[in-house]
Amino acid sequence: MKLEKIIKILDAEVCCGTVRNDWDIAMVGASDLMSDVLTFIQPDALLLTGLTNPQVVRTADVAEVKVICFIRGKKPTEETIKLAYDKEIVLFKTQFSMFKACGLLYRAGLADCLQK
Amino acid sequence: MNNAGIGKIQELIYDLSVGDVMKKDVISISPDISMYKLKEVLRKNRISGVPVVKNGCSVGIISIEDLINWLTKKSAGSSVKDWMTKNVVTVYEDEKLIQAISLFDQKGYGRLPVVERKEKKVVGIVTKGVIIESLLREIEIDYHEEEIRRYRMSHFFEDVTADSVTIGLIYQVKGGDVMNGGTVAGNIKKTLKRLDIKPDIYRRVAIAIYEAEMNLIFYTDGGEVSVYIKPESICVNVRDHGPGIPDVKDALRLGFSTAPNWVRELGFGAGIGLNNIQRCSDKMIINSTVGRGTILDITVNMDTL
Structure with missing residues (x-):
């Protein structure tokens, strides 16, 4: 699914980065636990999280995740945004809760990272 | 353009000075020449405006728009000084590029004469076009440098003549330095990528x-991470000087954690970390002595896909 469509579904606002049309997202991982994220996240998946510190970007970077969406309108810190620019990671935020965001994306056909 | 490209441009406009990007062989005219002559200067050089300079100093600026006004009205005098814009805004050559960009943006100027600070002599000119050209050139240089670096490094193992080749990378990690947490892993990932290691392998190592x-x-006063890259495997050694793990078996149990709250608030300390390391490696050995420290050895084989 194109990132633009995901942003529309989540009624999200881009915090940093350029929304590229050539990126296709097929899977989503959602967690506030970074070690958890490293366990299941797939490269190029979308990460949904409630944490906004720079560690989220570092975690995404080592796991080859290019897009992070913060839930419940949480704003990433300045350090987080700076690091995301540096690591070429797109950040956006949605007002929806984790449950609703996951539900909407699942209904739209996106897969779970653990789905074989 | 990707985020790195945009980030790079932002960096450049704060780093570069006006003098770095300005057009130096600036065409200028004297205030006393006629508007007929100006028409020729603009036409011959295919430009739309020139700074007006007297004794090397900027006294005005005149553009094609002024020329059209003169052609339609033909009133007043017919020298450049009668039609030029006086009180010209100039930029110093040592000012940052962002200053020139702000002036273009806020005031809508088409060109800005660049002057040196001491005698205020005109040394160049900047236009939006000149700035865009120089930024593109800088980005291209950067891109080529990365390409060359990648090419050179990806052929490293082939180019070195020896019975056995190992690249060793050593990093120091400061205890409690949460802000920089992950920098070492990020740098190692970048290096492995440049060495053309397969994505699945460098991701597991990272x-x-x-x-x-x-x-x-989180748990020590700091330590050292050493990475040894061989054609057949990547070996990682992580060592610290305490406090040590009382029971390694316990520590390896999924969900076992001694993490304080501040660690959990950062999204860690859920008792998954060591399992994650084990899952990502082909071989993992932990040697720990309470009071003395922990040595962790990890091996990831190159051909395990």
Whole structure:
């Protein structure tokens, strides 16, 4: 699914980065636990999280995740945004809760990272 | 353009000075020449405006728009000084590029004469076009440098003549340095990518090192991460000087954690870290002595896909 469509579904606002049309997202991982994220996240998946510190970007970077969406309108810190620019990671935020965001994306056909 | 490209441009406009990008062989005219002559200067050089200079100093600026006004009205005098814009805004050559960009943006100027600070002599000119050209050139140089670096490094193992080749990378991690947590893992990932290591391999190595690095930050006074890259495997050694793990078996149990709240608030300390390291490696050995420290050895084989 194109990132633009995901942003529309989540009624999200881009915090940093350029929304590229050539990126296709097929899977989503959602967690506030970074070690958890490293366990299941797939490269190029979308990460949904409630944490906004720079560690989220570092975690995404080592796991080859290019897009992070913060839930419940949480704003990433300045350090987080700076690091995301540096690591070429797109950040956006949605007002929806984790449950609703996951539900909407699942209904739209996106897969779970653990789905074989 | 990707985010790195945009980030790079932002960096450049704050780093570069006007003098770095300005057009130096600036065409200028004297205030006393006629508007007929100006028409010729603009036409011959295919430009739309020139700074007006007297004794090397900027006294005005005149553009094609002024020329059209003169052609339609033909009133007043017919020298450049009668039609030029006086009180010209100039920029110093040592000012940052962002200053010139702000002036273009806020005031809508088409060109800005560049002057040196001492005698205020005109030394160049900047236009939006000149700025865009120089930024593109800088980005292209950067891109080529990265390409060359990647090419050179990806052929490293082939180019070195020896019975056995090992690349060793050593990093220091400061205890408690949460802000920089993950920098070592990120740098190692970047290096492995440049060495043309397969994505699945460098990702596993990076995740294992990331977890180990965060453990050094959260639970020790700091330590050292050494990475040995061989054609057949990547070996990682992580060592610290305490406090040590009382029972390694316990520590390896999924969900077992001794993490304080501040660690959990950062999204770590859920008792998954060591399991993650084990999952990402082909071989993992932990030797720990309470009071003396922990040595973690990880091996990831190159051909395990």
